[in-house]
Amino acid sequence: MGNEKAEPKAKGPRVLVTGASGNVGAPLVAHLVQGGASVRVASREGTRAPPGTTAVRFDFEDPSTHAPALAGVEKVFLLRPPAVTDVNRHLLPVVRAAKDAGVRHVVFLSLLGVEKNPVVPHAKVERFILEAGVPHTFLRPGxxxxxxxxxxxxxxxxxxxxxxxxxxxxxxxxDTRDIAAVGARTLLEEGHEGKAYDLTxxxxxxxxxxxxxxxxxxxxxxxxxxxxxxxxxxxxxxxxxxxxxxxxxxxxxxxxxxxxxxTVTPDTEALLxxxxxxxxxxxxxxxxxxx
Missing domain, CATH: 3.90.25.10 (UDP-galactose 4-epimerase, domain 1)
Structure with missing residues (x-):
């Protein structure tokens, strides 16, 4: 399927992007390619690959797709699809698989105010990433x-x-284009690990x-x-x-x-x-x- 085709050569990190066709993911992929990253675009079919990227089959609800998609990946952009409501069953295993694959940085698209709202799914994912000890950046947009x-x-x-x-x-x-620009910066640069950015x-x-x-x-x-x-x-x-x-x-x-x-924060302007x-x-x- 997606991994059968050789990945484009790139000088930057190898990044797996989930939610790559969405309002955040699509501009993020464009920024990453422009920044020199080797981008793997995750989708259920494993066939959608914008120019300069490689398509890989990845399904949150099918654990057998996780390890192959993550093999050799250095960084992951993790987004919880709205349809994934049971994060214990369908999203936390992805974090485990990323750690097992040696991924050295996970950028998770979370939610503004999540640290004060423990009942939302994003809070559970953040806690699990912290407990798993995976180097991370939390993007918390409004x-x-x-x-x-x-x-x-x-x-x-x-x-x-x-x-x-x-x-x-x-x-x-x-604007999700600003979220994507921030996400690309945190993935392409070093020094954002362990940070949480409130984006408005x-x-x-x-x-x-x-x-x-x-x-x-x-x-x-x-x-x-x-x-x-x-x-x-x-x-x-x-x-x-x-x-x-x-x-x-x-x-x-x-x-x-x-x-x-x-709440209005200075993080977006400071980062961009x-x-x-x-x-x-x-x-x-x-x-x-x-x-």
Whole structure:
């Protein structure tokens, strides 16, 4: 399958990237290739390889794929797919396999505030990585701007609404392109082991302010009706979305409504040497997806 093809020669480290086709993984892979890394792109099929990379078969739910994908790898970018809810069964074995394979650095995409929220899956993964003694870096980003171009795209495009139950709470959004740039730096450079970086943009916005920016950039009204949790859940239930997923989303926006998602940190700017991408710039760059 993926490992049958010789890997491209590179001067940098050999890195396995999970979640390589996602909003963080895709730009991360591009940065790593540009930085000279030898990149293995992990996927269930083991057939998707962007230019300059090698595809390998890797399935969180199939332990037999772990050791072959990790053989000879020096560094791993580890991302928990949303579908992987049982981290004890499907994610912690990957950490064990990485340690057994001699991986010398795991960069884990975690969650802002995870150290204060022990019930989220990311907290369990962080604890296990620490207990396993694997050299690591924890990236703890805030809310992805890209949620607005994926999860909430239909409401914005079809209904002219930013329909989330966040009240008037502020949120420190971050563009996943900035997360990818930070991730690449921590993988390509030495000296990030044992660090945890809290990644946010440079401002905390209410969803009313975000709707106003959408209105300005798109040139048409985008409202923020500030729905309650029940109205929000009812709309998503009508779309045949699983109740468990609706509950997770409602919980996330309850955190926003309570004013607990507005922390702004300097880590992103310090690591990238520039200001983070702004919400206005994000909307401008993705304008076509809401038109």
């Amino acid at each position: 809310f992805f701007m890209q949620n607005l171009s994926t999860t909430h795209r239909e409401d914005i495009r079809e209904h002219g609404e930013l329909f989330v139950p966040a009240g008037s709470g502020r949120t420190s959004f971050i 943009g440079s401002e905390a916005l209410t969803y009313a302010e975000v709707a106003a920016l959408f209105t300005e950039v798109l040139g048409r009204p985008i409202r923020y009706p500030a729905p309650g949790a029940l109205r929000f859940a009812a709309r998503w239930y009508g779309r045949n979305v699983p109740a468990s997923y609706i509950a997770v989303m409602t919980g996330i926006y309850t955190v926003c409504r309570l004013g607990l998602a507005g 040497g520039r200001a983070p991408i702004s919400m206005r710039q994000f909307i401008q760059d993705h304008k076509s997806c809401w038109l």
